[in-house]
Amino acid sequence: MGVTIKDVARKANVAPSTVSRVIANNPKISAKTKAKVQAVMEELGYYPNVNARNLVNNRTNVVGIIMPSVSYAPFQNPFFPEVLRGITAQANEKKYGLYLSTAQTDKGILEEVIEMYYSRRVDGMILLYSTVSDPIIEFLLDKAFPFVVVGQPPEALSGQVSYVNNDNVKAAKMVTEYLLLLKHERIAFVGGREEAYVTLDRKKGYIEALEEAGMTPDDSYIVHHDEIFEGGEQAVIELMSRKHPPTAMIVMDDLMALGVLRMLFNMNISVPNEVSIVSFNNVLMAELATPPLTTLDIHIHELGYRAAELLQKRIADPEAPAEKRIISHKLIRRETSAVYSGERR
Amino acid sequence: MGVTIKDVARKANVAPSTVSRVIANNPKISAKTKAKVQAVMEELGYYPNVNARNLVNNRTNVVGIIMPSVSYAPFQNPFFPEVLRGITAQANEKKYGLYLSTAQTDKGILEEVIEMYYSRRVDGMILLYSTVSDPIIEFLLDKAFPFVVVGQPPEALSGQVSYVNNDNVKAAKMVTEYLLLLKHERIAFVGGREEAYVTLDRKKGYIEALEEAGMTPDDSYIVHHDEIFEGGEQAVIELMSRKHPPTAMIVMDDLMALGVLRMLFNMNISVPNEVSIVSFNNVLMAELATPPLTTLDIHIHELGYRAAELLQKRIADPEAPAEKRIISHKLIRRETSAVYSGERR
DNA sequence: TTGTATGCGTTATCAG
DNA sequence: CTGATAACGCATACAA
Numbered sequence: 001m002g003v004t005i006k007d008v009a010r011k012a013n014v015a016p017s018t019v020s021r022v023i024a025n026n027p028k029i030s031a032k033t034k035a036k037v038q039a040v041m042e043e044l045g046y047y048p049n050v051n052a053r054n055l056v057n058n059r060t061n062v063v064g065i066i067m068p069s070v071s072y073a074p075f076q077n078p079f080f081p082e083v084l085r086g087i088t089a090q091a092n093e094k095k096y097g098l099y100l101s102t103a104q105t106d107k108g109i110l111e112e113v114i115e116m117y118y119s120r121r122v123d124g125m126i127l128l129y130s131t132v133s134d135p136i137i138e139f140l141l142d143k144a145f146p147f148v149v150v151g152q153p154p155e156a157l158s159g160q161v162s163y164v165n166n167d168n169v170k171a172a173k174m175v176t177e178y179l180l181l182l183k184h185e186r187i188a189f190v191g192g193r194e195e196a197y198v199t200l201d202r203k204k205g206y207i208e209a210l211e212e213a214g215m216t217p218d219d220s221y222i223v224h225h226d227e228i229f230e231g232g233e234q235a236v237i238e239l240m241s242r243k244h245p246p247t248a249m250i251v252m253d254d255l256m257a258l259g260v261l262r263m264l265f266n267m268n269i270s271v272p273n274e275v276s277i278v279s280f281n282n283v284l285m286a287e288l289a290t291p292p293l294t295t296l297d298i299h300i301h302e303l304g305y306r307a308a309e310l311l312q313k314r315i316a317d318p319e320a321p322a323e324k325r326i327i328s329h330k331l332i333r334r335e336t337s338a339v340y341s342g343e344r345r
Numbered sequence: 346m347g348v349t350i351k352d353v354a355r356k357a358n359v360a361p362s363t364v365s366r367v368i369a370n371n372p373k374i375s376a377k378t379k380a381k382v383q384a385v386m387e388e389l390g391y392y393p394n395v396n397a398r399n400l401v402n403n404r405t406n407v408v409g410i411i412m413p414s415v416s417y418a419p420f421q422n423p424f425f426p427e428v429l430r431g432i433t434a435q436a437n438e439k440k441y442g443l444y445l446s447t448a449q450t451d452k453g454i455l456e457e458v459i460e461m462y463y464s465r466r467v468d469g470m471i472l473l474y475s476t477v478s479d480p481i482i483e484f485l486l487d488k489a490f491p492f493v494v495v496g497q498p499p500e501a502l503s504g505q506v507s508y509v510n511n512d513n514v515k516a517a518k519m520v521t522e523y524l525l526l527l528k529h530e531r532i533a534f535v536g537g538r539e540e541a542y543v544t545l546d547r548k549k550g551y552i553e554a555l556e557e558a559g560m561t562p563d564d565s566y567i568v569h570h571d572e573i574f575e576g577g578e579q580a581v582i583e584l585m586s587r588k589h590p591p592t593a594m595i596v597m598d599d600l601m602a603l604g605v606l607r608m609l610f611n612m613n614i615s616v617p618n619e620v621s622i623v624s625f626n627n628v629l630m631a632e633l634a635t636p637p638l639t640t641l642d643i644h645i646h647e648l649g650y651r652a653a654e655l656l657q658k659r660i661a662d663p664e665a666p667a668e669k670r671i672i673s674h675k676l677i678r679r680e681t682s683a684v685y686s687g688e689r690r
Numbered sequence: 691t692t693g694t695a696t697g698c699g700t701t702a703t704c705a706g
Numbered sequence: 707c708t709g710a711t712a713a714c715g716c717a718t719a720c721a722a
Contacts, residue, residue: 002463004699015709020701028707047463051399052699056714060396065445070430081426084445085415092447097466100410100429100445102437118347118392121442229633258633265635288574288603290610290635349715360693365717373691397715401698 003044012040023048054120062097063311064122066113066136068129070104077228077255078283079300083128083150086304094312110136117145124315126150126307137161146314148307152197162314164307164325166298168198171329172205172250175278175296178331179248180213184276184340188221188246190235190256199224199252202280206250221246225256232259240267247340248276254286257293261336272338282332291335299327348389357385368393399465407442408656409467411458411481413474415449422573422600423628424645428473428495431649439657455481462490469660471495471652482506491659493652497542507659509652509670511643513543516674517550517595520623520641523676524593525558528685529621533566533591535580535601537573544569544597547625551595566591570601577604585612592685593621599631602638606681617683627677636680644672 005023009016014033021029022037040046054060065087067080091098099122103109113136116122124146127136134154140147141160152168153161179187189206191199207217223238225231232251236259239246251257257279264271271277271291279286282297306325314320350368354361359378366374367382385391399405410432412425436443444467448454458481461467469491472481479499485492486505497513498506524532534551536544552562568583570576577596581604584591596602602624609616616622616636624631627642651670659665 002465002699005701006699016699017701017710018708021708024701026707030707033708045463047460049400049699050464050466051396051405052714053701054396054714055394055400055699055716056701058714062444067433078423078426081423088412088445088447089449092449092453096447098445098447099407100433100443102433102441102443104434104437108437115392118390119395120347121395229629255629255633262633262635284574284600285630285633288600288607288630290607347715350717351715361715362694362717363692366692369717375691378692394715397698398717400700400715401717403698 002049003046004049005046008037008040008044008046011044012037058120060097060121060123061095062099062122063091063308063315064099064101064113064116064125066101066109066125066127066129069106069109077253078285079281080128082283082300083304083307086301086306087126087308088304089301090305090308090312094308096308096312110139114139117143124148124311126311144318146311146318148311148314150303150307152201158324160322162310162322162324164303164310164327166303166329167326168201169205169208171280171296171298172202173209174205174329174331175250175280176206176209177213179250179276179278179337180209182248182276182337182339184248185215186218186221186244186246186248188223188235188239188249190232190239190249190251190260191222191224192231192252192256193226194224202250202252228253228255229259232256232261233263234259236260236263236267240264240269246275248278248337251277251279254279254281254283254289254293254295257295257336258285258289261289261291261293272336276338276340277336278331286332287334289336294334294337295332297330297332299329302327347394348391349394350391353382353385353389353391356389357382403465405442405466405468406440407444407467408436408653408660409444409446409458409461409470411446411454411470411472411474414451414454422598423630424626425473427628427645428649428652431646431651432471432653433649434646435650435653435657439653441653441657455484459484462488469493469656471656489663491656491663493656493659495648495652497546503669505667507655507667507669509648509655509672511648511674512671513546514550514553516625516641516643517547518554519550519674519676520595520625521551521554522558524595524621524623524682525554527593527621527682529593530560530685531563531566531589531591531593533568533580533584533594535577535584535594535596535605536567536569537576537597537601538571539569547595547597573598573600574604577601577606578608579604581605581608581612585609585614591620593623593682596622596624599624599626599628599634599638599640602640602681603630603634606634606636606638617681621683621685622681623676631677632679634681639679639682640677642675642677644674647672 005016005019009019019037022034101112103112127149149163152165153163210217223235225235251260257277269275279293279295282295286293286295350361350364353364364382367379446457448457472494494508497510498508555562568580570580596605602622614620624638624640627640631638631640
């Protein structure tokens, strides 16, 4: 098989334990033997067997990434590769490994999490999704196992759960205020699943902004759609058939905004001349759209990076109280938003 | 710590080895003791410690996924999430785990592969990229370690390497013939990196089709661009300033086609009335573009799925000769391709 | 069919 | 500062 610690020990004329100490950089080892052992390790091409090491340490230096079930609509969203990149960057810096969940159903994911936990495969987990009630979070909490969720955890547990998220209320409020300043008077809100926290929070910010501007939010300008792309198309149909169609739309997601854009294009309604669009996320696609989308960058990469960072902290000290990290956002003005200048149609 | 095999043994009044045999489904175990042990396992909530198991078996039931370095332009391409999904699906069926590489540079990736190999972290690897010369492949080949590449491996080694790929020559030929049948006479080819096998192969198919149609391929209609999106924009500038601009373009990638589309839109050139576009991949974006892209579906998901499948086969029998799997493709006609009917501009 | 003993490669404890 | 030894949890060769 491979070169073991014993082979190194023999060749260096020391005990295996000494070699182990050299690997661990134990301070109480003489510079001389250290050098000698390292030379032999080099010569023999020694690499520690992680399985043996994990076994005795009861620690793996690997974190599990829990993906949402495929039935979760936004799965195809570029959001995931991007958080993953953020996580990857941090993991690489800190020499952590990444283990990916493969289950495709909610039930399967729960089982996989349980298995990961009991089989001691990982030191902690990052949950890439958030639902209102979640047996997985309850399980992990019950076991006091380190984990971090990307997004908003269930309200009732949010005090006990570490998470990274944006301030979605504030973000949506800012977007709404921006459109207000652009003189829009009828601003529609195109949400995702009605129970999703992202949608809930952003709707709240939207309403706050309207009210602070002395306007009364009108429910008929608020629609919800689950399907990431088609939802955008349907929203347009609904909204544009109002007696007084909106002059601006706030759309939950860039991909959804693409659906909006396309339907508007089909209806021969010009963006941004007749209708302004502002969406969220700023994935690559937002920039590539025609016209390029004005969108709120939620710094997805950083979301992932910070989640990984926070998880490490929890692994180092699992007893510490839960923490949250709020990631900043930034409005990226591109070509789907403009000053509203009276009726055009 | 957790429940071990000994705990189960004690409670079931058998030896640890018996429990081990029950887990392994050893046939020479009496139905009675088997049932008894299983009941206790259930009761105690026993899960095997994977690290201990991996150590003795020298096998992990985990495969490593090697991602391309971030410097590789198409990294942000939806191609990756999609292959990943394919791999994931197969891994889940076969109860394999997935370990993700995190290195960001070519050098780092090589080191990570070496580490993965020596430290016995994984049973095999899937390489999600292909370059013309590759120290990683040489390393793996030298060690006779099971791996599969998604895409075309270096020519010189292709006999020894297992891989999954599309028949890119045939695919491009078909696309070209399709445009020929649409009466296009000046068909441009917008490639990616000139040395990339995808580009090389597709260019070959494109030229074959033209020659078989009795036409002489014209180099001035062939351009190459590395940047995934901006490349498309630049290609349009180059091509449309030819004395006789092309009436159709074959574009290496859907995202690149979005760049093409946008630049054409800016130039006020109508697609498909004045110029037809056919691209490759059929990622989600192709459908969401305005107008929706006619594109060649290369069945990315299946590419991933089959790669995982092939890898398992190699793990089971590493001595077997290298194999390749060619994944089918399919032309998806949407709204960027139409019959060419004489000059319009 | 089941139990006993041993080893996988490492780390940690305890002597020296 | 270094060496011997036990232990981590499991699988298997050999006995019974």
